[in-house]
Amino acid sequence: MSKLPVGTFINMATIIVGSLIGLLFQQIFPENIRDITFLAVGLGVLVIGLQMSLKVPDEYLPIFIISLVLGGILGELIGVEDFLDDCELWMRANFKFGQQRFSEGLMTAVVLFCASSITIIGAIEEGIQGKRELLIVKAALDGVTSIALASTYGMSILLSVFPMLIIQGGLTILASQVKSLFTKNTLAVLSGVGGLLIVAVSVKMLELGNFRVANLLPSLLVVVLLTWLQRKFKFKF
Numbered sequence: 001m002s003k004l005p006v007g008t009f010i011n012m013a014t015i016i017v018g019s020l021i022g023l024l025f026q027q028i029f030p031e032n033i034r035d036i037t038f039l040a041v042g043l044g045v046l047v048i049g050l051q052m053s054l055k056v057p058d059e060y061l062p063i064f065i066i067s068l069v070l071g072g073i074l075g076e077l078i079g080v081e082d083f084l085d086d087c088e089l090w091m092r093a094n095f096k097f098g099q100q101r102f103s104e105g106l107m108t109a110v111v112l113f114c115a116s117s118i119t120i121i122g123a124i125e126e127g128i129q130g131k132r133e134l135l136i137v138k139a140a141l142d143g144v145t146s147i148a149l150a151s152t153y154g155m156s157i158l159l160s161v162f163p164m165l166i167i168q169g170g171l172t173i174l175a176s177q178v179k180s181l182f183t184k185n186t187l188a189v190l191s192g193v194g195g196l197l198i199v200a201v202s203v204k205m206l207e208l209g210n211f212r213v214a215n216l217l218p219s220l221l222v223v224v225l226l227t228w229l230q231r232k233f234k235f236k237f
């Protein structure tokens with residue numbers, strides 16, 4: 001069994017192709033077509049996020065909430081969102097494509113491509129069993145989604161493949177090394193946290209609110225740690 005995250009490499013390739021097509025469409029299609037496409041994607045993403053977040057088992061709701069709180073505090077302390085904003089300023093100073101809402105686009109792509117249940121389960125399946133079918137399906141979906149995103153946000157969607165390699169590819173490698181860490185309940189709560197992040201992203205996409213969603217990304221690590229501690233020490237909330 002290969003220890004390399006091959007499924008993630010395939011996924012990265014489809015996003016690169018989709019982003020390039022989206023950048024081309026940015027020059028071809030009028031703004032109203034891009035807007036309605038983006039609206040459709042945003043509504044679809046909202047439904048997916050709600051479905052994911054509502055599947056958290058009742059007994060794990062306290063861990064679900066605590067993970068979001070602690071993850072948000074950690075994100076604020078280390079300044080995830082501020083780091084992305086600094087990247088945007090650097091891109092604006094050095095490249096033309098830095099003018100197109102770089103940090104917002106990158107954050108949106110990272111959450112959509114790396115925090116969904118299909119990402120989590122697919123990456124772990126590849127790590128534990130060597131199965132890549134789910135990630136290949138995800139790669140096709142992400143390729144289509146990246147077209148709409150890149151036509152709005154520009155080059156930042158193309159660059160999201162690097163965080164994907166670290167997050168999704170890293171999850172595959174981690175799962176191959178520590179298989180006992182990812183139980184059924186851990187996956188359920190992890191997927192729920194990812195779903196809520198996706199809901200927050202869709203709200204921003206639809207311009208219904210403005211959240212510092214990137215600062216909630218550490219919640220995905222916190223929830224794995226808390227579910228492991230809960231299982232190890234048998235404590236209850």
